[in-house]
Amino acid sequence: MAIWTNLQHHLTLKTKKANLYSMAFTTFLCSVFYLIGIWQHGGVSTGATTSSSSTLPCNSTKNTNAHLSKPLDFNAHHTAEDLVPLVARVKHFPPCNPKFSEYTPCEHAKRSMKFDRNMLIYRQRHCPEKNELMKCRVPAPYGYTTPFRWPESRDSVWYANVPHKHLTVEKAGQNWVRFKGDRFRFPGGGTMFPRGADAYIDDIGKLINLRDGSIRTAIDTGCGVSIL
Known part of the structure; x- marks a missing residue:
């Protein structure tokens, strides 16, 4: 029984020592990496501050105070009017003559009469050629009213x-x-x-x-x- 107790006590001490060594080794690594990082970024900041402050003119304090006393400006310095206007690429066609209020391009009665009457071809749809296209908006009939809603x-x-x-x-x-x-x-x-x-x-x-x-x-x- 005494042997078992001594063994447990020995293992406990050994575990504590191992943990202590691990903590010490980890602390050492962190310190080394910290120093390496400072060295890569130009050394200790205190030295940098001292070297930079030694080159400032004698009235640097006054200039700094004047800069700090200047009021901050939070107003916008650019407005929508300063922007370049965006022009929509839409073709605007003029309205057609009122006589074309019921014009249907592919069902033009006068044009249809020019086609062959055999097999009632003249009754078929005949859309205008490119030189006959009307580039205008067909107006609504006189007195046109908004249609009734469904149903x-x-x-x-x-x-x-x-x-x-x-x-x-x-x-x-x-x-x-x-x-x-x-x-x-x-x-x-x-x-x-x-x-x-x-x-x-x-x-x-x-x-x-x-x-x-x-x-x-x-x-x-x-x-x-x-x-x-």
């Missing part, structure tokens, strides 16, 4: 935005569109929509995808009739 726009359109009554006369018996007051109204039904426009749209939806936005415009073309 009211489904049933009504301002007459001033589409000032033509041809369909209300030629297709009056089919109940497609009615002119009343200052607007066109679409009652639905008739020969094209016997079950209403909603049912007609549902039938088209069975043929093409109208739900995810991949198709924005659908044209149903029949015998002399097309529905947009």
Whole structure:
């Protein structure tokens, strides 16, 4: 038992000595690295301060005080007006003549009559050539009004935005569109929509995808009739 106690005491002393040696060695390394760092940065700062202060003129104190007494200026010395203006690279086209308020480049009636009537080619889309392009903004019809918001726009359109009554006369018996007051109204039904426009749209939806936005415009073309 006494041997075991002496052994434990010996191991404890040996461990303490080892820890002491480790601390001493670590302290020595830190001191060496610290001195090396001072040497690489030009020596001790006290010597640098002394050498630099010895070269100052006699009135250095007055100059320093004058510098410190100068008020600090926190005001901005540059404003937005000093910046170079940024010019947007946008081409501004002048408005077209009011007579072109309903001009559709690829559906020009007079130009279409110049094409062959065989196979109704003259009824197809014929976009203008480069020398026929109009570089101006097509104006809105006289009295143009902001369109109705959905869902009211489904049933009504301002007459001033589409000032033509041809369909209300030629297709009056089919109940497609009615002119009343200052607007066109679409009652639905008739020969094209016997079950209403909603049912007609549902039938088209069975043929093409109208739900995810991949198709924005659908044209149903029949015998002399097309529905947009």
